[in-house]
Amino acid sequence: MPRSAQDPKRRLFLQGAAAGAAAAALPAQAQGAAANASHGVAPPDATTWARQIARGEVTPLDALDAAIARVEALPKLNAVVIRDFDLARQQAKALSALSAQARKTAVEKAPLWGLPFLIKDLGQYVEGTVTTNGCAFFKGAVATHSTTLVKRYQRAGLNIFGKTASPEFGMTTTTESRLYGATLNPWNTAHTTGGSSGGTAAAVAAGIVPVAHASDGGGSIRIPAAHCGLFGLKPSRGRVPAGPDVLDGSGLSVNHVISRSVRDSALLLDLTAGPEAGSRIGPPPAAPGSYLAALTRAPRPLRIAVWRSNYFGVPVHTDCLAALERAAHVCAGMGHHLEEKMPALPVQEVYAGMGAAMGAGMLYTVSQREKLLGRAVREDEMEPLDWATLEQARKATAQQLYQARLGFDKAGQIIDAFLGDYDLILTPTTAVPAQKLGVLTLDQPFESYARQAMASSAFTSLFNISGHPAMSVPAHWTADNLPVGAHFVAPYGREDRLLALAAQLEQAMPWAQRMPDLAALR
Structure with a gap:
């Protein structure tokens, strides 16, 4: 019998962490508890996992094996598309062999020591492993160095064991690609997880890990979080490092995580936020104290502007309106003041450059791969809409790119001025619940794609353009068992305000204990 089945504490860890996802992979004694967990008992969050590991109740190898078992027990989910299991096991074995005193010293330096973790397969690199950006042209592309954010994750003690699915270059609000196929929503497998961090959201929602890396260039943290019943915070522009290869780039995309609990998101932000070499502009540091500390400070009565339209x-x-109404009702009950108010916005001026900026980033990434391979990308190595975007990017002028950044600046000015009168903005996260799989793929006419994509990102994308921090919190479930989010936006640099409110909302309308039935994914 394996050691994990003999030791009661390790068996409890495996049962709780599995949340029913890996019942078939667990020891026979654990299967009954895991089956029950699949119908409503949520797994522990990363903070709890880390404490168990720090106390020696569970080894890093136990934790990793449990996470891998959950991946393998849900073959239809298609959330983890690159499996760096052997590399992670080597690391976990080395950590698990340390003495109790060495473990104590390590945990003091690395709060998440030994915890399994997943990176989104887009724009982030772990030296010696593959990142494909969801694109066939990058299949087998091994990174020669790790990105700054990955190094910070590793310094925090996280053991990276794979990459989560992303659509090609993150260019749509579903997680479907020619390279890897569709990632299924654990709540309703006929529907999308959202995108582009849908692999991450599916992995967290299914209990594979409690928190995982994500990125957001138009809603790609918040939309999947909304569709999968999770917490998703997009930090302010410049809060989390994006280098060393590209620092600010277009300014649209920001990295962070999708999590089940608010405190995990706050802790990860504490461990990763801050400038890197070459950074020149960024939001002010968290004040006062850490983001985790912000959760213990109930916000004063807030002035919240409500946007029911886009x-x-x-x-x-x-x-989606029901999700907004529930969040508004809870906020009002906590003493916050809500008022319907939207600023005037020159939509054409603000949004016109978004496509050019995103296309320029794709063009740069593809051109670097072309140089490395010594050949040009072929049309059959990219999805049709991305190929069209790439061709358009090759024709873009310097003036168009400059005008794009001016439009972003204009959005920032308008939202900054508006948030001079309000503490937060409340909107729906999306204009529609999670769409059916297939309607947001990158192999259809642009007109049909654009209609569906706009319904996903009509509220979120503005705040990528303006650079403001924003979050999605679970607020409603549809008759088809699909989660729906409510979306809050704060002044630039005020993630602490969002997190403090999120902690209140998490208590008032608890979502962390809600789990999908995973039977259809086995």
Whole structure:
């Protein structure tokens, strides 16, 4: 019998962490508890896992084996598309062999020592492992160095064991690609997880890990979090390092995580935020104290501006309005003041450059791969809409890119001025609940794709353009068992305000204990 089945504490860890996802992979004694867990008992969050490991109740190898077992027990989920299991096991074995005193010293330096972790397969690199950006042209692309953020994750003690699915270059709000296929929503497998961090959201929602890396260039943290019943915070522009290869780039995309608990998101932000070599502009540091400390400080009564509509005139589904209404009702009950108010926005000026900026980033990434391989990318190595974007990017002028950044600046000015009168903005996260799989793929006419994508990102993308921090919190479930999020935006640099409110909301409308039934994914 394996050691994990003999030791009661390790068996309890495996049962709790599995949350029913890996019942078939667990020892026979654990299967009954795991089956029960699949119908409502949530796994522990990263903070709890880390404490168990720090106390020696569970070894880093136990934790990793449990996470890998959950990946392998859910073959239809398709969330973890690159498996760096052997590399992670070598690391976990070395950590697990340390003495109790050495473990104590390590944990003091690395709060998440030995915890299994996943990186999104887009724009982040772990030396010696593959990142494909969801694109066939990058299949087998081994990184020669680790990115700054990955190094900070590793310094925090996280053991990276794989990459989560992303659509090609993160260019759509679903997680479906020619290279890897579709990632399924654990709550309803006919529907999308959202994108582009849908692999991460699916992995966290299914209990594979409690928190994982994600990025957001138009809503790609917040939309999957909303569709999968999780907490998703997009930090301010410049808060989390993006280098060393590209520091600010277009300014649209920001890295952080999707998590089950608010405190995990706050802790990860504490461990990763801050400038890197070459950084020149960024938001002020958390004040006062850490982001984790902000969770213990209930915010004063806040002035919250409510947006029930969006600047594109996209109709908002009744379930998405229900999520907004529930969040508004809870906020009002906590003493916050809500008022319906939207600023005037020159939509064409603000949004016109978004496509050019995203296309320029894709063009740069592809051109670097072309230089390395000594050949040009072929049309059959990219999805049709991305190929069209790449061709358009090759024709873009310097003036178009400069105008794009001016439009971003204009959005920042307008939202900054508006948030001079309000503490937060509340909107639906999306205009529709999670769409059916297939309707947001990159192999269809642009017009049909754009209609569906706009329904996903009509509220979120503005704050990538303006650079403001924003979060999605679970607030509603549809009749089809699909989670729906409510979306809050704070002044630039005020992630602490969002996190403090999120901690209140997490208590008032608890979502962390809700788990999907994973039977269809086995």
